[in-house]
Amino acid sequence: MNVYSKLALFAGGALFGSAGIKLLSSKDAKNVYTHTTAAVLRMKECVMDTVSTVQENAADILASAKDINEQRAAKEEAAACGEEETAAEEEETQEQA
Amino acid sequence: MKFSIKHESRGRIRVQLAQRRMTLDQADLVETWLQGLDAVDQAAVHERTCCAIIYYKEGGRAAVLKALRGFSYQSEEAAKLVVPHTSRATNREYQEKLVGMVCGKAVRDMFFPAPLRMAWTLCRSLPYLGRAVRCLWRRQLHVELLDGLSVGISMARGDFGTAGSVMFLLGLGELLEEWTHKKSVEDLARSMSLNIDRVWVKTEDGEVQLPLSKVRPGDRIAVHMGGMIPLDSVIDEGEVMVNQASLTGESIPVARRPGSTVYAGTVVEEGECVLRVEKQCGGSRYDKIVSMIEQSEKLKSSAEDQASHLADKLVPYTLAGSAIAYLLTRNVTRALSVLMVDFSCALKLSMPLAVLSAMREASIHHATVKGGKFLEAIAKADTIVFDKTGTLTYACPVVAQVVTFGGREESEMLRLAACLEEHFPHSMANAVVRAAQQRGLTHEEMHSQVQYLVAHGIASTVKDEKVIIGSYHFVFEDEQSTIPAGEQAKFDALPPEYSHLYLAVGGELAAVICISDPLRSEAREVIQRLRELGVRKTVMLTGDSERTAAAIAAQVGVDEYHAEVLPEDKARFVEEERAAGHTVIMLGDGINDSPALSAANVGIAISDGAAIAREIADVTIAAENLFELVTLRQLSSSLMNRIHSNYRFVIGFNGSLIVLGAAGILLPAQSAMLHNLSTLGISLRSMTNLLDDTATGLR
Numbered sequence: 073m074n075v076y077s078k079l080a081l082f083a084g085g086a087l088f089g090s091a092g093i094k095l096l097s098s099k100d101a102k103n104v105y106t107h108t109t110a111a112v113l114r115m116k117e118c119v120m121d122t123v124s125t126v127q128e129n130a131a132d133i134l135a136s137a138k139d140i141n142e143q144r145a146a147k148e149e150a151a152a153c154g155e156e157e158t159a160a161e162e163e164e165t166q167e168q169a
Numbered sequence: 170m171k172f173s174i175k176h177e178s179r180g181r182i183r184v185q186l187a188q189r190r191m192t193l194d195q196a197d198l199v200e201t202w203l204q205g206l207d208a209v210d211q212a213a214v215h216e217r218t219c220c221a222i223i224y225y226k227e228g229g230r231a232a233v234l235k236a237l238r239g240f241s242y243q244s245e246e247a248a249k250l251v252v253p254h255t256s257r258a259t260n261r262e263y264q265e266k267l268v269g270m271v272c273g274k275a276v277r278d279m280f281f282p283a284p285l286r287m288a289w290t291l292c293r294s295l296p297y298l299g300r301a302v303r304c305l306w307r308r309q310l311h312v313e314l315l316d317g318l319s320v321g322i323s324m325a326r327g328d329f330g331t332a333g334s335v336m337f338l339l340g341l342g343e344l345l346e347e348w349t350h351k352k353s354v355e356d357l358a359r360s361m362s363l364n365i366d367r368v369w370v371k372t373e374d375g376e377v378q379l380p381l382s383k384v385r386p387g388d389r390i391a392v393h394m395g396g397m398i399p400l401d402s403v404i405d406e407g408e409v410m411v412n413q414a415s416l417t418g419e420s421i422p423v424a425r426r427p428g429s430t431v432y433a434g435t436v437v438e439e440g441e442c443v444l445r446v447e448k449q450c451g452g453s454r455y456d457k458i459v460s461m462i463e464q465s466e467k468l469k470s471s472a473e474d475q476a477s478h479l480a481d482k483l484v485p486y487t488l489a490g491s492a493i494a495y496l497l498t499r500n501v502t503r504a505l506s507v508l509m510v511d512f513s514c515a516l517k518l519s520m521p522l523a524v525l526s527a528m529r530e531a532s533i534h535h536a537t538v539k540g541g542k543f544l545e546a547i548a549k550a551d552t553i554v555f556d557k558t559g560t561l562t563y564a565c566p567v568v569a570q571v572v573t574f575g576g577r578e579e580s581e582m583l584r585l586a587a588c589l590e591e592h593f594p595h596s597m598a599n600a601v602v603r604a605a606q607q608r609g610l611t612h613e614e615m616h617s618q619v620q621y622l623v624a625h626g627i628a629s630t631v632k633d634e635k636v637i638i639g640s641y642h643f644v645f646e647d648e649q650s651t652i653p654a655g656e657q658a659k660f661d662a663l664p665p666e667y668s669h670l671y672l673a674v675g676g677e678l679a680a681v682i683c684i685s686d687p688l689r690s691e692a693r694e695v696i697q698r699l700r701e702l703g704v705r706k707t708v709m710l711t712g713d714s715e716r717t718a719a720a721i722a723a724q725v726g727v728d729e730y731h732a733e734v735l736p737e738d739k740a741r742f743v744e745e746e747r748a749a750g751h752t753v754i755m756l757g758d759g760i761n762d763s764p765a766l767s768a769a770n771v772g773i774a775i776s777d778g779a780a781i782a783r784e785i786a787d788v789t790i791a792a793e794n795l796f797e798l799v800t801l802r803q804l805s806s807s808l809m810n811r812i813h814s815n816y817r818f819v820i821g822f823n824g825s826l827i828v829l830g831a832a833g834i835l836l837p838a839q840s841a842m843l844h845n846l847s848t849l850g851i852s853l854r855s856m857t858n859l860l861d862d863t864a865t866g867l868r
Contacts, residue, residue, distance in 0.1 A: 116265070123268055124217040131222070132176040132183060139178045 170240045175220065180210075182230065183222045184237065191216040193257050195242060201252045202240065208232040216257070256355040263348040270344065274337050290329045293336055294320045310484040315511035319841065322505060331838040335509075338845035342518045342852055349856065353525040358458040360537040360789075368392075368399050369592070371443055375613070386446050393441045393592050394621050395759075397780035400433050400446050407442030411435050412784060434458075436781040438763075441621075469521075470541030472812050476520040480513035487511055487827075494831040502837060506830025509841040515819040515848040520812065523855035527808040530858050534800050535791035537776075543787045546770040548805035549752045553704050554743060554765070556757035557711035557718065558597065559775060561725055561795075562686045566597055568604035569667050570683040574660070575653040582680035584610040586638055586672055589627045592619055597670060600684050626671075634675040641714060642733065644671040644678070652678050668717050686717075692725045695795040702802050706751070710734045710742060712761065740764035756798070758782055773798070800860070807859040815851060822847055 095101060171187035186199070196216035203212035203221060208229025214221045225233045241247065277286060301317020304310070316339060323332035369376045371389040384390065389405060392398055398411070410422040413435045422438045425431055431444065487508070495504035524541035531538045538544055555561050571579045587605030590598035605612075619629045625647065626639015637648055644650050650673035652660050660678075663669060667683035689695075696707050709730040711718050718732035731742065739757075743765045746753045755762070755769035758777065763785045766772030774786030783789050790797045826844055829835045835843070 116269075119272065120265060120268060121217050123264075124215055128183065128215065128218060128220060128222070132178075135178040135181050136176075142179070 170237060172221075172237055180227075181222065181224050182233070183220055186219045186221065188219055191219045193261075194252075197252050197255050197257060198242065198247060198250060199240075200255070201250055202247065205250070206233065206236055208236075253359055254355070255359075256352050259348075259351055259355060263344065263351075266344060267341075267348075270337070270340060274333075278333075286333070287329050290324065290333045290336070294324060294332060297321075297336065297339075309481075310488070311481050312484060312511065312513040312517055315484055315487060315508075315513060319509050319511065322508065323837070323841070326505075326837075328838060331509075331841050335841050335845055338849055339514065342514070342849055345852060345856070346518055346522060349522055349525045349529075353528055354459060354462050356529060356532055357462055357537065357539060360532060384446055386448060388446045389443050390446060391441070391443050392437050393619075394437055394439060395593070395781050396437055397784075398431050398433060398435050398437065398444065400444075401430065401448040402444035402446045403430050404428065405443045405445045407440060409440035409442045410438045412438045412781060436784050438781060470524050470545050472545060472809075473520045473524055473541060476516045476812075476816075480516040483512050487513075490827060490831075498831070498833070500833065503831055503833050505837040506833075506835050506840045507827050509837050510823050510826045510830065510844045512819055512823045515823065515844075515851055516816070518848060519815050519819070519852045519855045522852050523808065523811050523815065526856045527804060527859055530860065531788075531801065531804055534797060534804070535776075535793075536797055536801055537789045539787050543771045544805045544808055546752055547754060547788075547801055548809045550754045550770065550802075551704060552706045552708065552746050552751040553699060553754045553756065554708045554710060554739075554746075554769070555727065556739075556755075556759065556762050556765075557709055557713060557721060558686060559758040559777070560756050561692045561709065561721065562688050566600040566668070566684045566686040568600050568682055569685045570664070571680055572659065572663060572683065573680045574656050574678050577674075577679050579680075580608060580610055582672060583608065583682070584612050585631065585636065585674075586670070586680070586682060588612045588631075589619060589629055589636065589638055593621055593627065597668070597684055597686075601670070601682060631674075636672070636674050638670060638672045640712065641669065641671060644673050648673065648676070650676050650678055668713055688721060688724055689795055691795050695799055696726050698796075698799045699802065702799065702806070704802075708742075710739050710765075736761040736764055740768045743768040757786075773801075804859055811855065811859060815855065818851060 172184040173187070174182060175185050176183040191214075193216055196214045199221060200212055200214040203209055203214070203223060208225050209223055210226055211224040212221060221237075223233055277289060281289070297313075297317045297320045299317075300313040301321065304314040304317070316335075319335055320332050323329070323335065368379060368384060369391045370379045370384060371377075371391050376391055384400065390399070390402070392409075404425055404427045406427060408424065408426050411425050411431055412422045413432070425442075430447070433448075487510070491504050491508040494507045495501065498504075524544065527544055528538045528541065531544070558566070568583075571583055573579050573582055583601070583605050587602045587610065590601045592598075619627060621627050622639070622643065625643035626637055628635065628637045628648075630636065637644055637650070650671075656678075660681075663681055664683060667685050670682040670684060671678060672680045672682065699707065706729065707727045709718070709722055709725070709727045711721075711730070711732055712734055713721075713732060715732040718730055722730035731738075734742070739762065743753050743755055747768070747770065753769045754771045754773060755765050756773045756775075757763075757766055758775040759782060762774075763781050766774065766782060766785050766787075771788060772786040773788045773790060774782040776783060776789045776791050788801070790801065823844060826835065826840050830837070830840045
């Protein structure tokens with residue numbers, strides 16, 4: 073590091089210490105911070121709402137899927153019962169004949 | 170209220186309420202209101218999306234929608250609704266933390282430059298390293314040591330990615346455990362802070378029953394034996410023994426005299442008093458209960474303690490294993506792969522989650538379990554002792570007949586009996602009062618001081634005559650009442666299948682009230698199912714006469730029964746069984762069951778019964794159906810099975826990880842990932858429901 077860069081660093085530090093801090097803690101800066109924080113909080117709420125929506129939709133899908141399976145099972149049972157009945161009827165008619 | 174239907178399936182409907190934002194209080198209000206509707210099985214309201222998810226009973230869809238259309242926040246109905254403290258705020262807080270952790274990790278891994286990630290990981294690892302050092306300092310070989318070593322060694326090798334993921338998974342596990350613990354405590358506190366509706370207020374005209382909300386500071390209320398003190402107050406008259414278990418956790422009653430303060434929620438065990446109300450209906454009781462539960466050790470089960478100790482005991486073996494791997498193979502990488510796998514944190518994490526989750530599931534089935542060790546005891550139990558009235562029978566006995574003696578009039582006797590009986594929370598008393606009400610017999614408080622003798626009866630004075638009402642033992646043997654001349658035959662002809670309540674005025678038998686106490690229809694089957702589930706001895710204890718007890722015992726199918734049992738004898742019986750090595754469950758609902766309830770391994774109270782039984786009991790079940798006992802037993806056995814299978818999985822899986830690591834097949838980073846993911850996986854699985862919905866027929 074030559075003399076000029078060291079000098080530049082020193083000057084930068086002095087500037088920051090005097091004017092820089094004042095700028096960073098001024099009312100305008102505070103305004104900026106406040107708005108940024110508000111935006112971050114809004115973003116957080118948005119993310120949480122999305123998560124909530126995704127959870128609800130997943131629950132909906134699960135419920136519908138269970139429904140479908142139940143209906144299929146009921147249909148299969150009904151079909152099996154129907155088969156048994158026709159088989160029993162056939163046996164009866166055979167015996168009678 | 171306007172709403173739109175977002176999704177429908179059989180028995181379930183999701184509606185979105187037409188409002189932009191919903192506050193937590195509004196969400197609680199809507200949820201409570203929905204759950205109170207007849208057509209609704211279960212309801213949940215999500216305040217972020219303003220959606221209500223409603224599970225309705227068969228054919229209830231139209232009713233639910235109609236009710237929703239008519240709902241409004243400003244309506245009277247909504248204003249009158251008592252909304253219990255829900256854990257909505259806690260859930261929200263922890264959900265945000267969870268999502269924050271996951272999103273933060275994703276953002277950091279994707280967007281942060283390497284040096285920044287390194288710095289972050291270093292900062293985050295400080296607590297873990299600190300704990301590990303503290304462990305070493307105290308010469309303790311605990312799980313924290315392994316965690317710290319795992320993180321520290323990864324970082325020392327420059328593998329910041331692994332260190333980061335290990336800490337992330339550990340942090341996730343800790344968050345889940347904290348959340349579940351907090352939720353369980355809140356749920357338990359909520360079910361323990363039951364409110365009572367009506368109290369006896371002493372006015373110039375005598376005692377008047379008023380709803381709790383109408384009581385003002387300065388009013389005087391009368392609390393009898395077995396009753397709950399509803400509000401913070403000062404004792405005006407009477408000396409009592411107060412059970413402060415719900416406040417301090419101590420089950421030994423303390424004596425209170427006029428001038429001392431008593432608190433809401435405590436129960437009068439002995440004696441009666443008149444209290445002057447200091448504070449109106451307050452919410453302080455809930456917080457007191459939460460702090461009491463936090464401090465008590467009852468929540469933990471012995472299985473959890475065992476798991477915790479085992480976890481700590483395994484740490485030296487893991488370290489030794491790692492050292493051996495190094496010595497045998499001279500390969501640092503392999504030794505590290507072994508070190509990354511600590512059995513222990515899986516055990517320490519998943520056991521409490523399994524137990525707390527089981528307690529939560531029990532509350533879904535309307536049972537409040539006050540601690541993990543009671544679930545263990547229920548699973549282990551081989552003897553169940555039942556009280557008869559209110560437990561095996563519906564708590565609604567009905568007056569069948571009133572047989573009068575000495576030429577007295579039936580309705581007068583019934584009126585007199587009702588007048589005395591209405592002060593006490595016994596189901597037989599309620600039957601008498603109801604019968605009098607049905608016949609339109611009203612009365613003024615014509616009696617003086619009413620004395621209640623546990624399991625015996627009530628004594629009082631009316632118009633200068635001593636009036637007693639109670640059991641045979643009390644009326645004839647203790648008080649020496651006589652049967653009016655010439656009516657012996659009538660006395661002997663009393664129908665035997667009813668329970669008898671004897672009323673004597675001035676030393677002479679005046680009437681016998683015949684009460685029929687119908688057995689619960691499911692009682693027989695429940696006992697059968699319990700036997701199938703491994704309960705070897707079922708016993709019925711009752712203060713009733715031998716005859717009635719024998720009939721009921723034969724009907725219900727218990728192995729053993731004892732009649733005319735006094736409360737101390739009930740407790741003695743339970744203690745004898747315990748001394749003989751059995752694990753005993755006691756089921757009861759009245760004041761006279763309290764000693765036995767505390768003596769048993771697990772005391773179960775019916776939630777409709779006397780307040781003191783509910784306070785002393787370890788578990789309370791809802792009054793509708795005795796099958797909940799069977800469900801509870803199934804739940805407890807499933808919990809024990811899950812705990813054992815957790816052990817097997819943790820030891821088996823991690824053992825194989827160690828072997829693979831030592832053999833060089835797995836790298837340290839991979840074994841760390843697999844181990845931590847499996848820990849998280851088993852923790853999440855421990856949080857799922859134990860019982861299948863179809864097993865119990867409920868949603």
